[in-house]
Amino acid sequence: MSAVTPLDLLGASILGWMALGLGGLFAPRRAILALIFPAGAAAALLVAGAALWALGAPAETAVLPLGLPDLPFHLHLDTLSAFFLLLLGATTVGISVFSIGYFRDMDRATLSLLCLEYHFFLAAMALVFLADDAYLFMVAWETMALSSYFLVTTDHHVPEIRRAGFLYLLVAHVGAIAILMCFGVMQGGHGDYTFATMRDAHLTSFWASVTFLLALFGFGAKAGILPLHIWLPEAHPAAPSPVSAMMSGIMLKTAVYGILRVTFDLLGSQQWWWGTVALTLGLLTALFGVMFAAVQTDMKRLLAYSSIENIGIILVGIGLAVTFHAFHKDALAALALTATLYHALNHAFMKGLLFLGTGSVLHATGERNLAKLGGLIHRMPKLALLVLVGSLAIAGLPPLNGFVSEWLLLQAFLLSPGLPQSYLNMLIPVAAAALVLAAALAGYVMVKFYGIIFLGQPRDEKIAAAHDIGVWERIGLTWLALGCILLGLFPVFVILHIDPVAQLLVGHTLGSSAAQTGWLMLTPILPERASYSPLVLFLIIAVGIFFTLFAVKKFYHGRLRRGPAWDCGFPEQTARMQDSAEGFGQPIRQIFELFFGIVREVPSPFDKKPHYHGETRDRLWDLVYLPIARLTETLSALVGRLQHGRIHIYLLYSFVTLLALLAFIR
Amino acid sequence: MTISAVLLQLFQDTLVVLIAPLLLGWVNQCRAWLQNRSGAGVLQPYRNLAKLFHKDAALANNASPLFRATPYILFAAMWLAAALVPVIATDLPLSPAVDVIALVGIFALARVFISLAAMDIGTSFGTLGARREMLVGFLAEPALLMVFFTASIISQSTSLITIVETLAHKQFVLYPSLAFAAVAFVMVLLAENARIPVDNPSTHLELTMIHEAMILEYSARHLALVEWASALKLLAYTTIGIALFLPWGIAEAGDWGALPLALVALFVKLTAAGASLALLETISAKMRIFRVPEFMGTAFLLAVLGMLIRFLLGS
Amino acid sequence: MTNLFGQLINLFAALLLLIAFAMLSQRRVLSLINLFAFQGLVLSVSTAIVAWSSSQHHLYYSAALTLLLKVLVLPWILHRLIRRLNVKWDVETMFNIPTTMLVGIALVVFAFNLAAPISQMAGTITKGTLGIAMASVLLSFLMMITRSKAVPQVIGFLAMENGLFFAATSATYGMPMVVELGIALDVLVGMFILGIFFFQIRETFDSLDLKHMEKLKEE
16 A cells, blocks of 8 residues: 555645644744745645545555544545535635635734634544544534634624624534434444444344434534524624635534434434424425525625525435435435435535625725615726626526526425325425525526625715725635536536536436437436436527627717716715615515514604614524523523522532442442 | 427427517506407507617616616526427427426526516615515415416326426316416416506506516616516416416317417417416405415415316316 | 226315315405306316216215206306496405415314314214314304405305305215205305395495494494
8 A cells, every 4th residue: 555545635735724724833934824824725735636536446444543542533534525625625725715814904912823723623623524433523523623613703892793703603512412422322332432332233123213313413403403502693703704615614514424424424323204304394494594594784795695595405315315215216316315425515615605705895985884885896807707606506596606506406306106105195295395495586686786885876985995806815815706607507516526426325316318419418316207418508608698799889879978877867976865775675574474483673753763673583582592591501500599608518419329339339 | 309399399489489479568558448448459568669679768867787687587487488388299308308397496496586677776666666576476376386287286296398298288188276276377377467457558557567577667678677577487487377277178289280270379378378368367356465375375375276286176 | 987086086175175275365355256157167077076986876866966066056146236236347356375374284184183183083084174174164164254344254255155065965975855955945045035135234324334233243
């Protein structure tokens, strides 16, 4: 074994990230920006390359002489890990390059800490994908949670950010406990926590279901599945934008990875009702996320809710795949799974792009509130163009990438008739309808997002001083935008790379049929059943545009004069007459009033100083979390009674406990 | 892909772009007759377009490149949509590239661009129009997709060609699920083409307009392209309706002899559809804007119901 | 030929359900009555088709009776009633309409699952329609629940009877003639009695809003 393998390259990159992080502690400010972040980006590129290589290579395992005595770390690189590592590496390249420009104004102390946390975060995520035993997995998982916690609380002097960080840490740990218990169940009494043992352990259907539900809960807490999403809209906006991009684009996918790993790989077989549970939860999450995204007034919160929506869509795909696989319809399971993985990859690119874009806006204007933005397309045209790509992609519009994965998922839905469960058969069309509704609402959200930030008149004077993005930011954003475009235009190539994963998880692939009419045309099943060619579509539209442009230029004069806006002859045009972010979300708020907790303060007509305040609250917070908090408080108050402040009594407690234990054990 | 198919595709491309204003003119003329007016004649849309193309364009001071690019994008997208629907023959080489889901995606693309352009100038009416358009759209889009899905499940395909071939050429079967889909489709057609009862294409009544509010800032050639795109959209929707619910008479692949007949059938169907549209518009009253979500929600649920019926009755 | 009949009956069944949904989403009393008349027409035609295809001659009488009673007489009475009571305005629904329709869709799924085992046993050509009939009964019931005014409630009641009638014709080729005549008479008489009640209610409360009936409970 002298030749270099993908795993070696990956290991080297991970070590490299850790070294870079530690180096950041000692390096001067300029070196961190000029050397460490670019080196981190290069390592990410290496990860992406190695992962791409590993997708076509046989699985590798390694045992590291690290960890506790007699409890070494196991590594395993199969196609599922490789796919997610590819996602991690490819997205990180853009984010790291962007960070070089983005963090340029930060002081040295904060920057060196951030650099440490940032690169450890990356290394931990990579290790999560590579871990082959529960021990390493949990260590990496917790490192990931902790480093991201510190990243979220970079601005720790702001109380709201500390609060957001605390909430994040709390939910992350509740989830981690569930994951730990899930591994505990799966090892099935062997006392051996390697994944290899878990694959061989045969659980009864009851315990398998318990495992699945625990995994769904535990990983769901990290992914932001309803009702465990509560930390997501708090933590994402609090973090610096590149960190938000990584958390939303990559970290949420570690949870997707976890669910897939446990459900398809570690548990040998699935039961169909797991799929229904995941499907229903996914739909609820998607609709909830997009509905709340539509009424947000903070641009990063809006994106955070949109991430919840996309996680919901991914979960729907997982649910479908589980259902199909449980009924031994492997070809369909492969289709649903491919759509799921494709969407995960797409989301990493689009959401990375959008979060970075909001970072640039924030950097240029110092404003996150949509009510103060507007008209940035004139001040920041380059950013506006790049963000437009991301917005259109996430709205699921052809020919960009968001559309392809939704298209595949809908195909999976359309093929589902004939499952042997009659209620399930009826659930499927309703579920497809709900999914389409969520996708259409995403368009609404993105028009709001883009229109309010970049179009119209500036709503605040300081916008006038905004400057366009620098060269590093531009490279980073362009990388991600190109990813969105290429993933959209060449789906067959992407699917061919997802195939090894599908083969591993459900034992069937899409590739042979997807490429049967050549790389140009995507035909997941049969050419006459469904076909789609984004490149052709793009080319025809482009030809149409140029033909029209040419014809208009050729046959008519191009005279043009500028003047004030017409607006039905209305003379005064102030920026305050445009729809505010709240105004744009108003129809959604009204239609789905039932789901929002709306708090309104409307001034009376006689108020001297009228004050309007509207807030849209998350009902689940009041319905689920506050009762839990109250219960916890009541219980702690009960425990508090034991506290007397006298040392003798504490000693007495210990003594009684000791006696009781002795009596119990005997 | 044969030469004849390519020729046919080019013929259809040219045909749709030329007759789209005619359909609009016909609907307007029918409306005029039904309202006891003499009307401007079916050729009026062409005259309007010619007039607009010759004018000097006036652009708001703060219009961005996006605003100027949108008419072209809109026109190209709608042209593509209209060119894809099999209206005279089921032998279109472009059709495999874009199935019904992608077709809905193209409509969504156009909608997003026109809404963004409406927000670009930053006037009160523009943003209002954009918001309302997206409001109508987010319910109309899934409804349309569900209508397509009902047809797709019958024909086991999302390709528009296969759907039409199944419905037109296979053994005659009555599909109750298509009845639901048809009602939902008509509702979507009315909403998406800014027709009464959802919107009124012929007024600039500030408080109720949707489509007109969005294009207020356009003038001259830009406005002409937007108007032409609207006409193409109406044609595309009408031909989709014809393809799904009245597909008979369409020529089979390679059957050149049937083409003239198919062309005649198309014109008869379009004439009838235009007249019914005018009648429908005349007998209904414009809705309050807050009733629109209800209207669209009903369309969406009817379409879902159609799909359910298909699953339940198996017919 | 049988195949075509089966399809036709399925089509009419779907139309019946469509009208039931249209009634559920309709706010205006006048349109509600017209829809009810139309539903009667569909019912009558589908009964005639069942009669033709199964050569059950007594079903022709049912069809004629339906036509007379539900398409002509009852709508006429209802029209007169609302003109006399002057209640042509919009009906306020208790919930908004999409929500009601969403519940309606859930009811349809429920009804079909309920009817599935029964229609397996029925040997008639109209197997699938029992679910639809049951669904339209439930939908009419739902309409009665969600309307606060008296006239729509009565229409809901009558529509419910339509659903039952359809169930009877499609599943068992109709009930014995005596029973049908009895039901027809019942409906007619019930209609008259309800008409009288309307006037009484309005005289007592100055309105046909049934919310006022809440006052009648013991304090």
